Amino acid sequence: MNTITATTPRVWIGCLACYNDGRLVGEWFAAEGAEDITLEEVHAHAGGVRWGCEELWVMDTDGLPISREMSPAEAGEWSALLAEVDEWQRDALAAWVASGDYIAEGRGDLPSLPDFEERYAGEWDTFEDYAAELFDDLGYGAEMPEHLAP
Template sequence: MTITTTTDTKPRVWIGCLACYNEGRLVGDWHDASDADEVTTADVHSRASSHEELWCFDIENIPVRREMSPHEAAEWGRVFDEVDEHQREALYAWVASGDYVAEGTGDLPSTSDFQERYCGHWEGFDDYARELADDIGLLHDVPEEIATYFDWDSWIRDLGFDYSTCGADTGGIYVFRAL
């Protein structure tokens, strides 16, 4: 049985004027990360401005802990837009674990690899493994008298070598195939 959650997962960034920041003033606002590269200095100042450079000083729901350019923030936002909202927390956890596949030469995760590997949100790996055993009919043709001697603990431990897991903030774990 998979678990579903309803946490806000929309990537957002606080975009500020770099010139104002260097002068000791915080001028900026929160924006959706996927639109960050479309924000102008006029948007940030609410009027025309001679300042030219914007910077993302704070981030939400992006699995890196650093400032970034609006262009990079937009790339991160668009990556998260590629997956269903109910899978964004799992993608975040996958990237934050460091055990993910990046596209190209940067840090951006490959959403196709994520989709191929993601097995769901479970209370524990044992729960995932037992449902997988049912789904694949692991003991389907084995007589019950013999199936009772099946060593579930060893099978689940060995199966674990083919998967990785990440803890979920809402409890349970995310399970990923290690391809």
């Protein structure tokens, strides 16, 4: 899994008609506002919009918690969702999404941020540190005889 904290989310938006004709026409754009990208912007370096070009599609992503094709509108929704998460938690959100065991909200694959925040337990340097803290938080340390605690 790629880390996303240091990456400004961007998407490669291409023309589906050109793609279906065997031409790869598109550009990288910021994911924020991807829903507002026009056919003219996508075709800027390809000699202009041709007849039959009607639909744009995100064919690649960089810096989003998911890596799959989608509509520009959906890419904009993912970018907006990511902007709502503190930067230091973005990799954790990406890991939650990558696990496939996240709770989607609304009409798509967007994860529920309240559920993410409820499930986010923190960050530890090692698994041993996590286990020790969990052990104490659950109250097992108080019940354990002192000679067994180490």
